[in-house]
Amino acid sequence: NAGVTQTPKFQVLKTGQSMTLQCAQDMNHNSMYWYRQDPGMGLRLIYYSASEGTTDKGEVPNGYNVSRLNKREFSLRLESAAPSQTSVYFCASSEVRHEQYFGPGTRLTVT
Amino acid sequence: KQEVTQIPAALSVPEGENLVLNCSFTDSAIYNLQWFRQDPGKGLTSLLLIQSSQREQTSGRLNASLDKSSGRSTLYIAASQPGDSATYLCAVPTGANSKLTFGKGITLSVRP
Numbered sequence: 049n050a051g052v053t054q055t056p057k058f059q060v061l062k063t064g065q066s067m068t069l070q071c072a073q074d075m076n077h078n079s080m081y082w083y084r085q086d087p088g089m090g091l092r093l094i095y096y097s098a099s100e101g102t103t104d105k106g107e108v109p110n111g112y113n114v115s116r117l118n119k120r121e122f123s124l125r126l127e128s129a130a131p132s133q134t135s136v137y138f139c140a141s142s143e144v145r146h147e148q149y150f151g152p153g154t155r156l157t158v159t
Numbered sequence: 160k161q162e163v164t165q166i167p168a169a170l171s172v173p174e175g176e177n178l179v180l181n182c183s184f185t186d187s188a189i190y191n192l193q194w195f196r197q198d199p200g201k202g203l204t205s206l207l208l209i210q211s212s213q214r215e216q217t218s219g220r221l222n223a224s225l226d227k228s229s230g231r232s233t234l235y236i237a238a239s240q241p242g243d244s245a246t247y248l249c250a251v252p253t254g255a256n257s258k259l260t261f262g263k264g265i266t267l268s269v270r271p
Contacts, residue, residue, distance in 0.1 A: 079257060090263040091248070098256045106258060138202060144257050145190055148250075150203040 050074055052151035054139050060157045061129045069124040069154050071139030077149075079142050080122035082106075082114060084135040085153075091138070097122055098144070129158045161186045161253050165262035172239055173270050180234040180265050182249035187227045194223055194234050195248045197264070203248065207234070239269045 055070045082094040093106030097116040113125045134157050142148040162185045191210045195203040207223040209216040215224045222235040246266045250259040
């Protein structure tokens with residue numbers, strides 16, 4: 049039982065490059081989330097998926113897209129990376145009204 | 160808009176001390192509150208989830224309380240140890256889909 053896994057762990061991009069962050073959970077949760085964590089700003093929700101086949105914007109969605117590939121997997125895509133997207137990205141999953149479980153994070157630097 | 164505040168931002172205590180970490184929130188219409196621990200460079204580990212119908216939840220040396228009416232939660236750590244050094248975050252759900260609003264965390268240092 050791995051919980052929530054994220055790949056890659058680290059990534060360096062140049063401005064304008066694209067990449068996809070992958071997230072998978074093995075707890076059979078319906079809901080999945082993407083957050084970013086920045087110094088002084090705390091954790092903020094980017095996008096979430098309440099159930100397979102649905103996605104919705106969170107607090108800071110600009111510059112990102114998501115795909116809920118199936119019940120297990122929820123990916124986050126940066127189409128044209130900007131230095132402001134340098135951050136630590138966390139994926140989480142839960143059942144509604146239950147504990148959220150977080151992955152280990154992806155540390156992204158955009159130069 | 161829900162706002163979650165954790166004060167102070169940092170705390171340093173000697174080993175063995177009992178301590179209380181505070182969390183306040185502006186919208187009391189919550190159905191639970193979750194406390195997390197984050198070690199440097201790591202992800203978030205869930206410590207306790209306290210439902211709105213509960214007043215307290217305990218796990219080992221940790222005890223969380225929730226007072227919805229006053230918009231406050233506390234995390235009590237008994238007999239602190241250097242291994243408790245970490246950042247502690249509280250979070251409350253916003254809306255119907257359990258989207259969490261986080262406090263900025265309290266960085267705890269327990270001195271041997």
